[in-house]
Amino acid sequence: MALLTCPASHVALFELYDICTMGSFTRLAATIAATAAVAAASSSILVSTTAASGAFAYTLGNGTRTYYSPAAPVVSGCFDDNNLSKDELLPLTVLRITDKTITADLLANLTSTYAEFDDVWTTEFLGGGALVFSAPEGAVLDASASAWIVAAGSKYLLPTTGLDISSFNGSVFVAPDSWDLKPGPYVLSIAPAGEVKIRQTYALHRDNLEAFLFGVTPVSGKSVYAQVDLFASSYQDAWIPMPSRLYWLDDERPLAGVRVALKDIYDLEGVQTGGGSRAYAEVYPFSNKTAVSVQKILDLGAVVVGKTKTSQFAHGADPWQFVDIHYPWNPRGDGYLTAASSSSGSAAAIAGYDWIDIAIGSDTRGSVRKPAALVGSYGIRPTWGSMDLTGVIPLADEMDTVGFFARDPALFTKIAGLWYENAPTAVNKTFARFPEKILYPVDYFPLRNPAAQALFEEFITTLETEFGMRRTEINLTTTLRESVSDPVITNATAFQLNSNRLAEYVSYHKVGVPLAEKWNDTFGGYPPLDPNPRAAFRRSENLTEADYDEAVEFKNKFKEYFLGNVLRPDKETCSDGIMILDMGTGGLPSYREQALNSLPGATALSVTVPVGGPNMPSNYLASTAGCPEIGIPVGQVSYESEISLQTEMMPVNVDLVAAPGCDGMLLELTNRLAELGIARTVKTGRMAF
Template sequence: MRTSLALLATATLSPFATALKVLSSTGDSAFAFALANATYYSPATAVASGCFGNTGSCTTPDLLPLTVLATNATTITAEALAAVVSMYASIDDVWSEAFLENGALFLANSANATLDSSAASWMNSYGIKYLLVTERLDVSGYNSSSTTVIHVPSSWDLQPGPYTFSFDPAGNAAICQAYALHRDNYEAFLFGVTAVPNTTAYAPVGLFIPSYQDAWIPVPSRLYSLGDSRPLAGIRVALKDIYDLEGVQTGGGSRSYAEVYPVANATAVSMQKMLDLGVVIVGKTKTSQFAHGADPYQFIDIHYPWNPRGDGYLTAASSSSGSAAAIAGYDWIDMSIGSDTRGSVRKPAALVGSYGIRPTWQSMNLTGVIPLATEMDTAGFFVRDPELFLTVAGLWYEGSAVPVNTSFTSLPSTVLYPVDYFPLNNSAAQAVFDTFLDTLEEEFGMTRRTINISATLSAAQSLSPGITNATSFQLSSNRLAEYVSYHEVGIPLIEAWNATFPGAGYPPLDPNPRAAFARSMNLTEEDYEDAMSIKNEFRDYFLANILRPDPETCSESIMILDMGTGGLPSYREQALNARAGATSLTVTQVPGGGPSVPSNYLASTAGCPEVGIPIGQVAYDSFISLQEEYIPINVDMVAAPGCDGMLLEIVRRLTELGVAKEVKTGRTAF
């Protein structure tokens, strides 16, 4: 049987509730549906509609699952169709053969072709109701009493994969993409998003599970990117909610902020670069407010994410905790985006056991990103796979305003071992570090050199007291962040809040930014300049005396650090961290070692690159599950500014040696 869209008004159409069951609607022509015990989402905007591509919706009474199947065969046989279906099933985790069963099929042939008569029995085996074809496909030899052939415009050039097909007796038809819906049971996300077809914008997805209020996150088919030659095509990304994404609200972890500002009308420059490389965004992840550091129990506006590792009650640090929890918890995303000012990628990466990077400062344009401390802010990311880590880092920071791949002819021969922070409080974790150091010595020919950074700084008579005194140094660094955040974020927010809600008073904020803004009210520009002078003085001394640049190795040495908790559990509940066997997140130095510059401040203040590598896991006795659990162990490597490429080369060689390897999602990293 052969017909066209315009003739559907004369056809007798039966409802199709058995294969595609609508579960809920968002009120904007989008809906969720069930198919073969899985849940999917159909967005409001069609990728193809009507007879001539006019705008349509997917909410007409007749709905079918549809598969766009692409083939280069000039004679399309049952065997050719079966081969493509087998290939689709092997590479995708969204599409399944359920989209064929009692559904519709769009044959997207790239060249003029003929449909072989053997295809009829193949389609009948799936109970395919409608076959959509363009004029490039000759169906004159096709005959099936159970399948209606519909000729669609050649402009309907759709990517392979799963869709929904809707039409009405008047001949109005629409095809929408179908996303797999995954429950965010770790509460890493604020909400999911989908790309709006034929635009540069995204749209939020307002679907939640009523019993738990967990968000449903829409995940696009990998088949949509089959013909995309861009290097990161189809890579699924979770995005920290301090980055603007066109069409989506930026909240920065604050209900007040989201209340008074409109949705973003442009995507952050750094994320647009990612999109241009081919990635797809699946949702916005949680952050501590405005990226200020905060403990789990200080998250008031939004609920703190759950760290998937161990007993599920471990901290994932902040402020990129949502992105870290997502990459450690869900195999349906490939990468998550964070930011690092004083450790907001490095610490979460260490606590969930993923790869993470703080690049050289100023390596990325941060326009469209909520600032914390512009003199230290960087854009970083998390992944589970070292190969992807190397690929993304090599592409995202390419063309940087500052060098990130300074040339080197050999690797450093020295690895700095700061005794301020080693040995770790957990001997099993220390053993993991020792094994890694052995690898650097045996495989890379590096020599371990101990150094006490705090003692070195304290003894440097040329340095100001703002550096030689560890407490003063931390306060100065805090001042940099607080001043910028207050003037760039706080003051505009307060003004917008008062303009929107006259007489409402001060906007509600979480404890840390509220306290930081209160302190900043009394800071002058001179105070800020003094803090900048201390930062720059530290940077100059650090790069002249500790991590010196080198013309042959880029960095004369590398330094290893622990950005985690020394292998001891640190819980999301404050009281548990006071018990024997647990620790506060910030306690990583040797007990009784005296005041020490926090290890995460070193790279931040000196503008250095730092990469985190998961290298093992150690057991602990859980106060929650009352059984033995495992906590991941990461090692961080720091080098002189611009030596990102050299650090990545070490990661590449560690990958070849099998030291750096892919980590799993869930309770254990390995």
Template sequence: MFPVRLLAFSAVAGVAITVLADQSAKRNALKHVVTKGVGEHFFQLGDINYFSESLNSACEQAASDSDADGSLFPFTHIIADRPVITGSCIEDIVTRYGQEDDVFNEDFLQAIFFTSSSNTASLDASAIQYLSTLGISDLILSKAFADHASNITGSFSVIVLSTANAASLPPGPFIGKLEECGLSMSTVYRLYTDHQRAFVDGVYPASDGTRGHKSFGFFNPEWPLPSIPVPSRIYSWTDDRPLAGQRFAVKDIFNLQGIITTSGSASWTRISGPANVTAPAIQRLLDLGGVIVGKTKTTQFASAAEPWIWDDVYPPLNPRGDGWLSCSGSSAGSATAIAAYDWLDYAIGSDTGTSMRRPAAVAGVYGQRPSQGRMTLEGVTPISHSTDTAGVFCRDPYKWLKFSRLWYTPALYQDRSLTGLPAYDGPHGQGLPKKILYPVDYLPLKHPAAEDVLQGFLAKVTGALDTEIEQFNWTASFEKLSQPADFDLARLLSNLVVMWTYEQYQLVGEPLVAMYEAHHGSYPRLEPPMRDRFRSLDYSAAEHEAARDIRRRAAEAFEQQVLYSTSDICSESIVLSDISTGGLPAYREEKMNMSPNASFLAPPGTAGTSGDFCPFFGCIDVTVPLGQVTYWSKKTLREETMPVTIGLIAKRGCDLMLYDFIEKLADVGVLKTVKAGVQAF
């Protein structure tokens, strides 16, 4: 958000008023709701709620923030990029504002403020005529227009400010107040109610120069749902950074300066203060121009808890289908937000076990577990340094690819001492994989119609690219690894459990219990399985180190014998992976999944899924939406639709190759943008 503090306004130079106002434009007047803090205004224009920070001006005395006299008014700032402004020029700008921004609307055309980068500028007769048809009340001009302002006559007041040119002020919607010293103003946020309960709270940038953020803390009075403050996209149009103005939600395990990281736990929140520093992964997206609008819900300490296990917070509502499907865990809030809200561009999550890919699958959006070590997790509540990763959800494959290529910079790779894995291979050729491996021990998808969607996808891939489908067996591939001896699925899973349990106890459990008991004299309130896991350490340091050693040696063999490089291809093959439900509905109520026509995401008693393989071997696993199928809803008692997705697994370190492969599929229309709301397609 641009803090409007750069303009030094002096006295109003002149005012010409006519009484020929065009009555055709019926606009909603600004309705002041409440003032929060010092000058932070909540107001309405029609049925849309807005928020603005304290008015800014360079008056010798602070501008009055009070709206006791009803003098606050909405206006639109337009930067003139030519000396003479025509009516068609203004019309094009206003039309673009309305088409490309959800914060701006015609109510902000009560007044228009023109500035110019030229020393002198003017409005021609067609411009005056067009402004009259808009029915504006006030035309406010910077001093660049002063020489020609006296020639303007129209159905509006003309106000000239004797101030320097204001080209550094962003264009877009504002609220303002005319005072003796000049024009005080503030940028505005549109408020969206989080009906899907995906967010902990909204956030917005602090204007105190600290680079921190403030918790918004405003909830719908009819029901305690958070309001999310969203700035105008127009403000970013003068910013040339690659992600300028793109809106992000961030999983509430990533530190954001000025905001308490709750980690999904009321007990953790009670012993935590606001973060002093933003996590480097999040600072990276801010540096690229991104705008953070809120922190999203997570399970306690990013566990794999299903919705019926959540205790401290109400689990997010997956918007797909009947609205009662599982949102999975632990990045459920981020996946739900991106699936539900078209005003949101990206949502950041994390994946230790399946916490990115499974929510992406049930929400029908793009998401990934990157190669292990691809992004630093400094300033992030950990589970396991050995297996934690950070990913991003998005509805648009091209936007998702652009962000991923920008975000995962080598400067932010993790130190290998944390991951315990070998270094990535050196540079590889730019070729794309020639084989897609179809794991017969984990496919086909359970729902025949979903398998038809998958087979249709594969037919399109082989038809568009020089790629063939080959049958494959995960179980056999493990048993054939040259090292360690006698490696199999059971050993893979047991070693993951050792790493997760040991490291989360050391990094989170033990410090939490000690600090909570010191401050509050009791054991913290925890959900299963942390309730027992944090009481004592189940594994020794030697067992943990042995598990990491087995993993390292198995990963070396895996990258030589299963997913390996050739002279011109980083990963010779891509493996398909389904960690969702095979096209069957998984509900947010436990008992609703206990029937042949529904499925748990992780069925009780099963020995792992293909979602466990990349956490162990460190490979990249991307979830992509393919289509949708119908199901008979136990909630609405009618047919509904749910997404069908698939995972694409490539060798560790081959992220850019897999991104290129996905881009090719998007180019030929095999992968498409999904919609927000009930249906993905």
């Protein structure tokens, strides 16, 4: 078969396929009817839906899984061969072979390894499809391998040049050397005049937790992405395309192929950033540059699979406080618990879907730590200033951080160590040993559920027996009141008002005002917003720069006090102690429906506050002092569900706080806890363990 060269100027990438006829082109419209006609010639692929762009979804033979292929092919070319069947759409598998002799056993073992390693490619791709062999120069396909290919049902063989296939009697056309395809699953389309296009293929997963806004796929393997606007018609759940892990088999980058769910306040080139606001998405174009922090993890080899929901502009909100976008569902327990905010979409995704490896959120005053506690995942708020926030919708410049969620402690610590490496603010300060003190704030304990408190006690005992630490009780509320005269720091109401100003002033001036101006210029009037940001922007109208500077000053006063008297930096241990906290709800269920939280045994969504007197919620401590904090799932407790009317399980996290820059020490402690079997991998679904 001879390969013809198609004029580059005529190659269209964003349609189903072109027809190549003697160097001239006739366009075949990318319609469902046309796609179905193409598929009818093949018993291997059934096309189920087609996007107007030319991308299409399909099922393999038995229809148990749905796949998606983008419009743009990774390779294309025209073949002059009258024996080549036309109007075909076939599954294709690329096998990367290093041996010089290709046998049936080698192919059986290789495909078995592929199927075990990957959750996208299956042996169904072999039946009635095509095989591309990427093999060394001079490699030989022996008779047993030829028989294996026939038995597998593959219709075509596309060997690379230099591979001896004389033993094979089936249909062959030689793949050009320029077709440097990665191992894994693809779709092969053959147009009537012989044009061949090969596209990557993705497994489609339905987002029934409503954690995502939409899925994305990388364009031509670059850092540019394209939105995938596919939805289940009954409920409008997004279909999220999942790339094969086989595509990264030869990639030596440390995070090659790690799948990432991305909170919708981060820019991703080629994709809409909406910040949880329809109005914002309406007046701002798709991003033309990826956020610095996201680009850093992409450069390490990770791949984004979709944008997750956020409460609007990352302002805190309860599940019922939305106008624009429905709140995600926490998969734990009866499925009716809150996942907190604002990174609830990312938290729901990591707790609900095993096809996600990590989920990126942001943490200003607890937006990673609280959801992590409520869904039972690992979560980190790093040292403030640890990541360049260019390309991220801001909330509070003085407290914003880039955090993430994970289920596996080894992956969690690996990614944190790599991602925060070479940070603008040091996060891996050296330490010779772990701190000896476990700071136990008695005004925040015991938890309201004794079973949850028992899990904390067991965890503390482990730190004492395995690491030689000792519990050191502290009453933070009393200490503050006795040591600090400033009422803005010691009075809970004043402290929260000051913290609100740090967020509201920045969000209003950097997000609210520009949005209002763009909306008025385009549509007239003021943009529709969710209740919480709308109220915050109204309050901020009269805030002055002097008010904001005063809030920063008070924040710095608290930080100075906290780091001088509570969690002191230390040369040997990095932090002279580790504070233990609860970021959850004290082990009680908090529902996504407001009325249920007033029933006996339930609680409103509020992070633990001191017993016997108002003061700051526990999530404010690290935020205001700029400290790193890590959440570790340690177990689960039972509750009587008002929804399922039976006993359910909900997760419990222990949070650890250290002095700024001691992220590395906390991560190493997490590693050691994993080695002891204390920090365990959590499951997806109703129960974490």
